Amino acid sequence: MTVTQLGTAEALLTALRRDLPGDALITGAEATAPYAADRSGSRPDGEPLAVVRAANAEHVRTTLRHAHALRVPVVPRGAGTGLSGGASAGTGTVVLDLSRMNRILDLDPNDQIAVVEPGVITAELDRAAGEFGLRYAPDPASAAISTIGGNIATNAGGLRCAKYGVTRDAVLGLDVVLADGTPIRTGRRTVKGVTGYDLTALFTGSEGTLGVITAATVRLRPVPESTATVAAYFDSFAEGAEAVSALTAARLEPSMAELVDGPVLGAVDDAQGTDLRARGGALLLLQCDGRSAATEAELAVRLLRGRATSVETTADPAEADRLLTARRLALPALERLGRVLIEDIAVPRTRLADAVHEINAAAERHGVRIFTFAHAADGNLHPILVLDPDTPGIPGAAWRAAGDIFTAALRLGGTLTGEHGVGTLKRRWLADELGPEQHALQQRIKAAFDPHHILNPGKAL
């Protein structure tokens, strides 16, 4: 830091010490270091200057007001489970930790909405809604550990989005503190509403660069009456992907369609002593839900029989859990093999097999081990790069393989991030997807919200 930066930092700390309760402020490199990174595997250039553990919206306002006046960058943070470096906080930044703001403020089963603070763990909200026969529909794989605020910041997806939508579709309104500390309330408690521009949607997925969410009004939906699970093995990922297309063509709307490739099955076998890989080169896990779940699952089984090497089905939750095990164990199994870098492209669903072909070609070309599973019904693929645990950072070959995968995703009509966000890791490809004119426009929008660029600088855009 320069002398001026040091002076600014001291001025900010003095102001925060004066205006925040003692337990809300953490300073000192050792104490702030745990707040420097997320789960992306990337590290920033140093430790944050301070961490504000906000207990309420007033703490958020105070922090932003001072940071704005002094032009100090602020990095909002939920549970730090992001996979793109969106919460990465380097030298000279203030981390605004929202995990203590974890109250469910309102849960109205008749209006089927909840009002929550940003630090509520997503699965906790779902559990609370469950007491009224309702649920929070978006279900990112991280739901047990990630916060609703972080989910909104990245517009998190999950396994049942093709049928029930992404986070954006569940968020009705937001309380947001703007860069200068001004609070606003967007949206409403109603399903419909078109007054003014849709800032609720604009904040959703903006990765903390436009404002800091202090409360969210979200929509809840009835828990489906029943769920039926189908597991089908195929000779290849391509045949599994074609089967998913066939289900779609038959107008089935599964609530989940997870497709796991052969190498992932092999990794699970190695970890668990199972023999999944022997049963096929790809595994499709399907769920149908609602009052006609069983009927739909039967239709699916009939369609899959001619294509799959084997098909199993069940309506029993314990048995379903057994069928889903391979998918649940995939990531831990891969983590045994090395350091994982989880990518996140999406393509039109008919291009799934093409995408996996491109992923495998990139792996071979750059000598990187890549394993893939997909939320197949919405074309969202997670290529998992497994890196040498002894080499720090992200090696050049991994960057190049990822770059080839992103380029392929765009060529196939897709996107470089389906549900994890751009963060710091994907910024270099951002303009390729947006085009220069839209990129410039997005920067003008950022400036309209945050003229001094104090909110999560270097992320998302």
Next chain:
Amino acid sequence: MTVTQLGTAEALLTALRRDLPGDALITGAEATAPYAADRSGSRPDGEPLAVVRAANAEHVRTTLRHAHALRVPVVPRGAGTGLSGGASAGTGTVVLDLSRMNRILDLDPNDQIAVVEPGVITAELDRAAGEFGLRYAPDPASAAISTIGGNIATNAGGLRCAKYGVTRDAVLGLDVVLADGTPIRTGRRTVKGVTGYDLTALFTGSEGTLGVITAATVRLRPVPESTATVAAYFDSFAEGAEAVSALTAARLEPSMAELVDGPVLGAVDDAQGTDLRARGGALLLLQCDGRSAATEAELAVRLLRGRATSVETTADPAEADRLLTARRLALPALERLGRVLIEDIAVPRTRLADAVHEINAAAERHGVRIFTFAHAADGNLHPILVLDPDTPGIPGAAWRAAGDIFTAALRLGGTLTGEHGVGTLKRRWLADELGPEQHALQQRIKAAFDPHHILNPGKAL
């Protein structure tokens, strides 16, 4: 117009005559007058300077480039079916008519998406999708006459939004020409995607003030296997509203729940010689759809039996049509009584009865005749003010009654427009809903898109 304005106008017309084909440009007060108003009942202060009947995106770019350079206001227009004055085009404006851009560019049944020009009639898209067993889910009551571009501009709702979402939920990407003529492409052909800010959602509902849509990629969904219709009469609107709450509490998700109040039934009787009003003080029309439609309708009937004065149900389309007649004939029946002004508030669904109580109180207070029907499952009410056909414009009493209704909607936790947009008619109440800080922020966003305020000035914000 001043001398300078006349010079500017002449310069623009010269440029447009030079750069557009002859049949794309309409000038002269008599020829442009039909393009001055929409269906809101409001008239602007004169006739547009010119109408550009764009046949392609290049015409849109040319028009905006010249208008931007010369600072001439441009009013985008679809079918002119808007109800809030959003397409109102007064003296000195250029109307950019997109109704000739009416091609379905792509309809991919496997990816379940369509790419359409903005002038495609919404029902046409739905019909084309129907050939593949698919449909475009948003169903504004105007679907047979309104365009998809206009639907997107207002984030149009409809009858089945509580279950299937509003227009925003169906739009995946947009081709947009910005104010200065620059084309951009937002979003993608995939269900998921979080690269950059969600400009697709921001343009949706922006009423032509941020850019001009030249193509839209929209999501299609399977046509439900079957539909069951229920009609139930109640002693009062309040009892009908409570019944809808009871259905929601039982976790039923009807695809449609239209609630019609007694005075509307009376108007239909007067027009059709029926005796609906004698059967109850409110009519609830319910549809359940999907593979379990019949089961859900049965559950609904069982719940309604204790509350309704009579209940009928059918799975036969012709019989369903008969049951739906009262709702379909409501507006024509009211139009026989005078000039209608269709309002459009939304409230949390448990506040429906309160909202109707407030509407009736406002009617009495200001001596205005108001009839109400509601999309009850999402709390969206349409109070219809019936005005004297011989008095031009909107009389003061009607403004005051509408104002009271909007204030009540906000007090009940709702919004002053659920699905029609702000246009010109609701601007005076806009800041009440947004609050001054959000209002100012929205104006900064507008400026980031359209620094010279040439796009649909005086609308939406």
